[in-house]
Amino acid sequence: MSSLQNLIDNWSQYRKGIEQGGFHHYEHRWGMAIDLNACIGCNACSTACYAENNLAVVGPERFAQGHFMHWLRVERYWDQPDKEFPEQGASFLPMMCQQCGAAPCEPVCPVVATYHTPDGLNAQVYNRCIGSRYCNNNCPYRVRYFNFWSYYETSWPEPLNMQLNPDLTVRDKGVMEKCTFCVQRIRTAKDKAKMENRKVKDGEFTTACAQACPTNAIHFGDLMDPESQVTKLWATHQVSRVDEQGRPRHEQDKKNPDLRGYRVLEELNTDPSVMYLERVRETLA
């Protein structure tokens, strides 16, 4: 009955989709800006992620089957197939969970193991996950990784297991996992801020990948904080998640098309939290 009452009371609120700005009032909206002009594809971010997030090392056989676990992968594309040599080098793309605002992975999970947090993250609840893998099927970026085996049996032989980060779990077979924007670091920072009752300051912490990146290609911060570096970057490049009405914004809305900001596969309206800045190359004869 009380739940029925609740339904009636908040009806209008509960009917708000993202088009109406959504039901949710965000505390933070963690986001990234990745500068492909700076990224050199050195893979430091990926390894840092392994170290921070207890990612399993699967070994060659399982890697060959595609059972690898790198939440953050550095993709390498060759864009001049017709040329005899790749004369402008490679295109590197660090790809991790885009923490979409309208994430295709979320609504399809039959048990709500993946949901949207007040921080604007796509949280994956390992305990709740039953491994239907629908979320991965529906992820256009294919950045979710499934525990096909009980990796803990093989990946951390004594005493390698002593390195495991106690701030987060080691996942067992049958659950889906993915980049969390180092949610454990976010937690720590928020707790600390709470203890000192203040808001989380920009740059007081960052994700493992951003911290490792030798060229500072990866910027991490709170898109709700107008002062944060990320917010400014997004603004400078005229990329934003939502317009004044809180409706999703698109690249087409960019006033100055020369600016480098874009979001991968934006046309799918997934509203990613990661903005990429276009790669730059000289135009040489």
Next chain:
Amino acid sequence: MKKSHRLLGLFSNFEEATKAIYDIRANKVSGVSVKDVTLISPIEHPEVEEALGDRGVHVQFFTLFGGLFGLIGSWVWISAAQATFLVQPQGGKPVVTLVTNFVLNYEMMILGGVLFTLIGLLVGARLPSRPGTLYSEKISLDQIGILLEVNEPNLAPLKSLFHQHNVVEIREEIIR
């Protein structure tokens, strides 16, 4: 007023059985009305049943109720559940997603309808029950039975009526 005897006539010829009922209907036997007749047949037998006159069926109301119950009930249930289980609006969708809920309501409507139809059937057909002592295997094979409850005096004329319509077998018992 309570009848004293129960009488079952078995016919293997359907036309004759029908005729017999029409005779009863025409009050050939005093004190025996067509309302007392129960027709027992191995197969669905609309043309014979015509003879019994119009006897109502009420299953459809059960069905209607069941359907509505499923539809509305599930709608309330699911929406309320969504409203109380506040994981954030996933994929930018509202908390209460009417469109998708309707799919479920549709299914629940059918389920409700079907289940209540079943109940309707059981109630309407008075099932489960016992076939009764007069019941004969022949009926489930290929004979039609006409079952009546009559008083002592009407017994003999009724039997003779059955015999006119070359009844195959007559079974009777005394109700106490």
Next chain:
Amino acid sequence: MKDIAIHSQEKDIREDLPWKQINTDILRSLDNPRRGYWYSIIVCLVLLAIGFTAEVIQYQTGMGMSKNHPHMWNLYIATFIFWIGMSHSGTLLSAILHIVHADWRKPIYRFAEAMTTFSLMTALLFPVIHLGRLWNFYWVVPYIPSRGTWPNFRSPLSWDGFAIMTYLTSSALFLYIGMLPDLAIARDNTTGWRKQLYSTLSLGWCGNDRQWRVFRKAYMLMAIFLIPLAVSVHSIVSSDFAMSINPGWHVTTFPPYFVAGALYSGCAAIITLFILLRYYFRWEEYMTLPILEKICKLTFAIAMMWTYLNLVEFASVWYGHDVYGKEVLWGKMTGAYAPAFWSMMFFGSVLPFALAFRSLRRHIPTMMAVSILLNVGMWLERWMIVSPTLSQSFYPWSWDVMWPTLTSWAIVLGSFGWFGLLFLVFVKIFPSVSMYEVKEMVYHRKLATEKAAARVGGAAPAYGAHMKKEDAV
């Protein structure tokens, strides 16, 4: 010419079939089938054992036994759709034909409905088998939650749950209710524990007019419900794909496409089982060639419908400027899956033309082969829905071709064993041809022919032609 003349007057069923014989013939299936029946049972048991072992291994070691990234779904889901499809003809056809009073349905609908129920029970296994942590499968069920956690009512997967449970319940009830009078017959003609069983199941049905009237109405109502239900069920299964955003899945024609496919495979399966039962229980009298022909024609029609919907799907992808979709389609046709794809097209769209030829339709062995091949084709169709899209989705970096592992094949085989077992046990315990309705059929057709005869001046017989003289004592 001559034989055609003969055929043309050939009846769906002998009209002077004595009712006693009907009872005995059908009830015979409850005790002495041919030896072939027992062989089939053994085969099914073996398959089931294989599948079960594989499943145990997979349970112990993890899903890695059967899948790889980015192929999060594969054989299991494909086979799931396949079985759901199988379940579609039985009840749906029986319901439709019942409503339109097509009485040739009567000798065959019972086992068809059984097929529905059991293939559903088989289909249900697959979503569970395919879960990474299947020991938690019940979390999908909306039981009253202790911690306020409900399943996700938005997820097509949970719709599946609802739809399939509804369908299973309804079709099982439809089957059962339709069987009540026959259970009564069985009760009256058996002894010992069987009598116990049947008298309990028949709920003491005695066939009085009240029961028949209510029965007629209730049965009809259920039939009416079952038609939209069946359609909705497979549309919902299709929405597992249509509701996703993947190229090649996110297609509006999927629901009808799935339903057509379902009817198709269902009809094919009916033909197979029709032939099998006819053989097991010597039911040439009931499962007659004319009826077989009718099903074949129906199957052919549906096959053409399916083909058409296929073409529509391709066409719509072709005309839309959706790069991703096109790439998937092209990949299907030319890529690693091409062989599977083209054999699907062959079995699904070309082979059915065999059903267009009378001589073939009447040739039992051919029909057996064809019907099985049709279903192979339909199985391939399901696979071609699931895998190519996953191997060529939005993100080129994770493109990958995946071939099923032995484990998954074993489990798929096992499912056939499981279905076969359920079905065979059913036909052994329950009358899988509806006796009372065959009687009706015989009776009414007889009357019809008599009327016709009377019109041309033939004399109607003195009494019910449905019984031989000597039966009348």
Next chain:
Amino acid sequence: MSGNELNRRGFLKLMGWSAAGAGLAGCDLPSTVTLEQGKETVLSYLSPEEYVIPGIGVWYASTCMQCAAFCGIHGRVREGHALKLEGNPDSPLNRGKLCQMGQAGIQGHYNPDRITQPLLRKDGKLTPIGWDEAWSLIGQKISNAPGERFAWVTGTVSGHQAVLLAAHTEAMGSKNHFAVEVIGPHVGRAVNQDMLGEAMPRLVLDKAKLILSLGADFLGTWVSPTHFATEYAKFRSGSRGMLVQVEPKMTLTGGNADMWVPIRPGTEGVLALAIANVLMKGGAKVPEAAIAAVSAYEPAKAAEVTGVSAERIEKIAALLKEHSPSLVLAGAPVEGHAHGYQAAAAVQLLNIMLGNVGQTIVSAGGFPFPQLAAKSGSTRDLIAFADAAKNQKLDVAFFYGANPVYSAPHFLALPEALQKIPFKVAFAQFPDETAEAADLVIPLASYLEDWGTHVAAYQPEEAGITVQQPLMERMYNDTIGFGDALLKLLKLGKSEQYAAWEDYYAYLRNAVATLPAEYKAGAANDNAFWDQTLQKGVLKVAAAAQELKPQVPEIKLPDVQPNEGYPLYLVPSTQLGLWDGRHANLPWLQEAPDQISKVVWDSWAEIHPATAAKLGIKEDDIIEIASEQGSIKVKAYLFKGVHQDVVAVPMGQGHEAYGRYAKNRGVNVLKILDPVIDAKTRELALYGTRVKLANTGKNEPLVIEGRGNNSQRGRKLVVTISADQFRKTEGA
């Protein structure tokens, strides 16, 4: 278990010291840790240290030893476990950043294949022995070994370890210290020394408008990658410098070039001279000594030799002319030939001609403590050591931080040579090939458990000494820090002046305390200064600025000789990851895809599709690469990023020992190198090997990440815009 308890207590004690020295650089919740607490003297452990709070990570500064760049690191420690390494923001080298090798250092520390106790070779097998036995054995062996027949074989060493090591070598009365390092600008150092007067001048990347790099993989494996990567970021921002990379096989740096030019190996020098030639025609001034060489190479001629079109050469020259100041770098491909020195000199000549010296190449200044400066390893020492061993010049050899048995090519016949050294001691952390060949193995503490100071050979703007402190208690009680080991050796050698220090920690404290006052600015006393130093992790030292006086030697380049029998050049490519093979035992790096080929857990041979087509080789074919010195079988990887005359195989795999992750995986390309040696510097010419290919007919798929697709298939994943547009919108 109780043993572990003791460890924990021992750990706390140790931390007590270092925190009494407040060695911590920060922590998750600093509000719970104050310097004040740190300042207290060691407490009885009946009451645990307050700053060790369960669930709270504490950060300690230290130094990364994964390569010779010696970046500063912060290590996160929780409940007495080191958990995660990050860059040290105070380190001028890496400015808080850390490459993947640095990240993976922690896996070396926790590696399951570490040596945990002294091992002695008894009837052919290494068997555990006690410390006393070990030391007494060493003592007796070295006491009766004449000095000059004793040798140290190490990797690059610096700081106080170098001091003690030198002291010990001297005390032994020996001069044999072989510092072995495969990857490094060995020739380049000599060239710089001769032409600029400094071996390691400072490079100002961000000041350059154009970087012409001839195979210098400064983002990946050249000199100080992480440092240069941070500089590169600046170089690319704002007005955005241009990067032109000329090399036989695409390196990580090449992958980021605006213009990547493949060139026939060994002809880089010619290219340099040809460019100089064009510049000269353009009026640039050429130093006397070089005129002959420069005018000898018209672009047209050079084009034939190098395989780089004359237009290209002129284009590059033009670009250099437009973009001044520029920076021209010579990397391993330039150095790795018999004429490596000449070629490198030719490249350096360009800098001098373009007036980059003093602009983008400036003096690093003299390091105030020469005794601490890095003794950079080289391949020359590897060869020298092999010879010494072969000619039975050695009775006792000590190994540390180098794996010559793995690195030495067949032609050096090192394994056989080692047989001729009666007593070989390996100070090792892992059972690598060299340790396996040793008679006695002394188990070392990992660099996260040890004390030390390091001085990078390449010093950035602010020169400094990076300090290494333990992040946690030793994993294994029977391991010993290298510094402690050296002290022990010196004491065995009856060197009285070292008796004063009970351990290396004490020695270091004293050493730091005795630094001249000007370095201790702001510190109340020696303890306070020690605290600061540990906390910062780096001790800045002012290097006296100097002037670079360029001078040009005579440059002579030989003509390339075609080799019918062995038509192709072998490029033993290097990779930021497995490096020279020392990281092959770290699972993270094995599973981290190679930046360019994206192959994991294996060796591969990069071949240009055209060449492959000629030889009938398909991807994943197992091919045999044969040089005069031997052959290797490896899977083919067709790749357009190599010159047609080149087959490139990465170093790092093919270990015969070195633990479960490294052993029997892939091939060791170093083994089949030809005996080509740079005439001037006696360095091994890594790129001078000629090979031929044969398809074995077998094939086996490489494990490649993202095998699915190497092209974006028209999706908008990575978008590329022109630099002009970039400058228009963001240019500074």
